[in-house]
Amino acid sequence: MLGPYIDGIIFKFFGTSDAAILALRKGTVDMFWWGIQPGYLHDLEKDPDIRLFSNERSALYYWGFNVRKPPFRDVTLRQAIATLIDKDFIVTRILQGHGTRMDSVIPPGNKFWLCTDLPRYGEGLIKEDRIKKAHEILKNAGFTWDVPPVNETGEVVKGKGIRLPNGELMKKFTILTPPANYDPLRAMSGMIIQEWLKEAGIPVSAKPMSIGALLQKINSQHNFDAFILGFGRLDIDPDWLRRFFCSREDRRRGGNKSGYHNPDFDRIADESAATINREKRRSLIREMQRVIMRDVPYIPLYTPDLIEAVRKGKFSGWVETLEGIGNLWSFCELKPK
Known part of the structure; x- marks a missing residue:
């Protein structure tokens, strides 16, 4: 039967990764819900109370x-x-x-x-x-x-x-x-x-x-x-390409951070948004990538691997997906040990 089997989640915020990693190792938090930098991995891998998860990111x-x-x-x-x-x-x-x-x-x-x-x-x-x-x-x-x-x-x-x-x-x-x-x-x-x-x-x-x-x-x-x-x-679905690169998004707090303007890209991008046929839209989005x-x-x-860590012996049922274990399925499947 699908959960949840936990009463709730308490979020703790830390000013630095050092402080958060220390809290994980001391057991004051159960999960490090952020990408762990490679410099921390050597010590964490040797810690018998820590379990590491590595998953791809859509980043x-x-x-x-x-x-x-x-x-x-x-x-x-x-x-x-x-x-x-x-x-x-x-x-x-x-x-x-x-x-x-x-x-x-x-x-x-x-x-x-x-x-x-x-x-x-x-x-x-x-x-x-x-x-x-x-x-x-x-x-x-x-x-x-x-x-x-x-x-x-x-x-x-x-x-x-x-x-x-x-x-x-x-x-x-x-x-x-x-x-x-x-x-x-x-x-x-x-x-x-x-x-x-x-x-x-x-x-x-x-x-x-x-x-x-x-x-x-x-x-x-x-x-x-x-x-x-x-x-x-x-x-x-990479429709977000329009927000990142279309000329009309070059505005205060718009998605076009670089101020890029290309009428050809705008035309192809708008056509892709209006296209229902999946293969045709795929062709248009690939052309958008060529222009960019x-x-x-x-x-x-680069896209970094998402490396997360949890305390062993506290919960079972972590579900690994693209973008890691911090997902709805994990929180529905987690059970206290």
Whole structure:
């Protein structure tokens, strides 16, 4: 018989992950209902009173540009930056293998809607070759350097003084990220990416910022250059693409954070919303992905595995699904031991 078999749920909020993990290990909470960062796993795996669950997420963690202003209005600059980012390094070293690289804005587990014939910027290239490829993209678009990152003999050197096609020196810009005590993965990704860009002569710094202030700058003020954020629990039906990228959503607190405008995308997106035939709609949504990954207002980075933890010996009946054990089925099946 389907439950619930529990009287209720008490939610406890903690200011940091450290405090929440400590509460779990002491037994003052029964479940850690949030993604556990890889840095905690070693100790938790050795704890005999803790059980870990790992499940796929329907999530998008990404770099976003402010394409409302220069220099990010230039698609070639966005493509070059996408080429410089080593997503495999981020997954293997920062996520410690607990995630999947993303090459579309639709999560890789959403296989019916996912388009696979997309540009995979920089895939398979070592760092020197990524710099060479980015240099080629930018040079062909009219960018110059005081000291190019690739010299006359083809050797990669530290680039300096990148200039826009109009000859102006590119101003230093900022990548906003959540702070490490909120999400160390995004904070560390920002720090690593800034170093990759600097090697190509692109002036940039990463700036961790409280999540509330960060979202205020992006959603309300539109006062930013670039950012690293994430969306979790995305619906399987990717109609949310319209909210993220349609021109009409470029407004105060709208869904279009980057300020991306493309009439072709708007037309295809609206047609997809009005289409009943599943296969035709699938074709339209795959075309939407092609447009986005050509124009790259967002650079999809990774989707992390969702790792959750519970106290052993308290409850049985946890149900694993996409997006983890914190779901209605678990709370209907849980029984005190």
